[in-house]
Amino acid sequence: MTATTTPAAPGVGELAPAPRRPKGRFSAARTVRYAILLFSLVIVLIPVYVLLVTSFKGPGDATPTRAWALPQLWIADNWITAWDTLAPAIGRTLQMVIPASIISAFLGSMNGFVLSRWSFRGANVVFTLILFGMFIPYQAVMIPLNQIVLDIGLPNGVPTLILLHVIYGIPITTLIFRNYYESVPHELIEAARMDGAGMLRTYAWVVLPISIPSFVVVLIWQFTSAWNDFLFAVFFSTPNTGPVTVALNNLANGAQLQNYGVSMAGALFASLPTLLVYIILGKYFVGGLMSGSVKG
């Protein structure tokens, strides 16, 4: 794949706009275009409507006939219950996600730097071998992984999950950093080399400081994927020790009487951090997505 975007490149909106055709055509095509886009918008927002409306409904307000109606009484009980149930899990998720993102970002940056700048024979093979780790279905390592985690003796839950997110985050973080460093002007690093700085020093003093944009992208990426992970979480933790996805699944799908109001409020709590990241840092988020894939 040819490099079309750089990871730290601005989001879609910031890309070169296409040439504008003369204005003033009230064509049918234009109307149809808006109609389709608006219709899609409504469809995409339907689940959001359901989530919000149901989360404010009282128990008697959730009958089939009133399923799509607004609440008769707007009640915050569901939100309180959901928060009480999920707050500890959200705390654990933060404990897990923050170190996991930071460590894997550093590992990725070291790898990316080496693989893009100090190309040695076989660098490409090493890169491809690392990259393959991004595509493996984790089911294919789960049984022996279970054993090795037992052997290491890490307690179930947060510590184990940090380790796993760090390890299995290496491919994607390496990819993003490598692509970024490929786009850094050669002269910058060559200049440092001329000064006689060794590789490690070059990395620490020249490369790291200019890597901030990439770090942001990688941290966002790792943060969201670790936050949203369920597979590792369900194999290596319980609702008592695990992150919010496991706790939410237990809340919504456990053996208790199903309460859609509470489940939906819980789903919103569980999604808020990633949604906030998306809203505040959306530009980088898109950049991160693109670098992770367009350049595959």
Next chain:
Amino acid sequence: MKTIKRWGPPVLLLTPSMILMAVFVYGLIVANFATSATDNHTAAQATGVQPTVFVGIGNYLDLLASDAFQHSLKNLLLYTVVFLVGTMVIGFMWAWLLERPMRGEGIFRSVYLFPMAVSFIASGVVWRWLLNSNEGEQALGLNRLFQMVGLDFLQNPWWNNITWGIAAIALPAIWQLSGYVMALFLAGFRGVPVELREAGRMDGASEWQVYRHVIFPQLSPVALSALIIIGHMSLKAFDLIMSISKPSNYQTKVPAVDMYVFKSSFDYANSAAVGAILLIIVAVLVIPYLIYTNRKEVSGR
């Protein structure tokens, strides 16, 4: 001396990751194949109290011959097809419609894209409600909505259908990832050099012909990336199924769910074999792609 100076630092920086990858990716894949080739089907064997015996590809043959696993594979295929076609068609359409700057573009883009920030587990909570299979008076969710807008005939049991049920699980997945595909295509559209378009127009091509013959061909690498990414994500059906259906429901079984169920009942050999089969499926798809990408980069330098 010189060699060390040249080789030492890169090796130093790469080593931690290379060791981790070697052990946790490649080492474990080998170990997994080893487990899948034994008769490790019981708790006593899983815990090492009783010995296991090498059975070669016996577990694979048994799995592939069983109705239940064939059903899982068929479900995975159907899910992948619906998921791929859905996200590609919708994502491409959105990108195409948004390709030229327009009023409200940013809002459309953001709304289409936001679902992918949400976990499958969280979105599953809503979709579980939307995809409720009751019809008529007890209908909830989408079936109720269909009644309200006079489209009663659209009511259906969603995921509670033995043959097509799994396709309903693909709906939330399409909802979540169409925006992502849109973003990829949008980047592709904007990456097409202006001169190319202009040249096309100069030649007297109609707007449609410009798209058809100039722009679309430029998008094929993006389409390939999107196919690979989405195709490999279809394995994540696991999260959605756990959250919308239940692991024991036959109609929504896929290999990832089988793997989980086998593991929970101490059947490590079959669990490992299912994982290995998934790996083989992915490898067949991804390895050619990686090699192709790698070659292209080398030749591009």
Next chain:
Amino acid sequence: MRRIGVVATAAAIGLALTACSGGGDGGGDGDEGGGGGTDVEVFTWWAAGSELTGLEALEAVFAEQHPDFTFVNGAVAGGAGSAAKDLLQTRLQAGDPPDTFQAHAGAELTDYIAAGQLEDVSDLYTEFGLTDAFPQDLIDLLTVDGNIYSVPSNIHRSNVVWANPTVLESAGIDPAAVPADIDAWIADLETVQATGVTALSVATTWTQVHLLETVLMADLGAEAYIGLWNGETDWTGAEVTGALEHFETLMSFTNTDRDGLDWPEATQMVIDGTAAYNVMGDWAVAAFEEQGVERGAGFVDFPVPGSDGQFGFLADSFTLPVGAPNPDGATAWLETVGSLEGQVAFNQAKGSIPARTDADPADFSEYQQSAIESYANDAIVPSLAHGAASPIAVLNAVSDATSKFTTGGSDLATYQQELAAAVG
């Protein structure tokens, strides 16, 4: 110089490892329950509702009887015990067992026994006088090759129908008249269905297996039903075919969204009057009582038609794992679990009945009294859906076959073959 390279590499590996473990420590909340000399870690999936209340009641009795030991609650929430079982599996494999853990009594223990993870506690039965306190039928079900591996804390009955009398009356059925057998019940179900209400509510796969087991009890009778599990009854025989036909008919009366529900929602349908009947274990009584629905006026219960005289049995029990850090504490816990005082306190809170036959029925609710009575008099038969009748692997295979059948993935003949293969 080369040596430096090697040293540097080694240092890098070291760094990587400390980075990992450092991160690990950062989030570690420890998993050290039961490590101390007096701590007794009791591992259960009783984390909420009446189960939690029961556990707390038992803890209070334990504190009284064994003040030297400290109860440590190792409850794991989630998935009706599946999360707990997964974690337990991991801990046993890692050689880190709790001091005692909850498990369904009966065949479900087979896996743990085969894996050498449980101590034989039959000596404790003699020591604590449990051999006489428990009914002989129960002791037989618990005994594996002459050994006993757990002490039951409570008994539940599986073959109970819960019905909404208002719904029945409006369909013209007398709630007090209990159908004599499955055929008679099916006639009633047809009558109810004609009124437009869901006749029989059921939930996801395991509740369907639960329904299946009660139909097998009803159609085969106690002896032949027990024979299904010890090989004396032929799974491919005509009797089983007849029962499966009944099961198929019963499933046709059920709600279409069943696979998305768990038992509380199915029982709730009876409470709400959107369904007439539900077959569920007698923990369902708690759901009625919690919502102030009274026995008689608000709900009626009776054994699944045709299974009168049988007590579909399942029990929670506690074990002594091999390598428990505090075996004395675990033994003390087992003594409390088996004691009259412990059983009464626990079961009053949980809504189940004591495994001991010497408890005073007057201490219990009206429903519990009726259950105590039939426990004392009826034939005790093991529940399939709750691990009393068969090991987990068999239950899983039966569940798969059942889910396949009820979603239309196989016909009755195939279903019967698959069941036979699963158990055989």
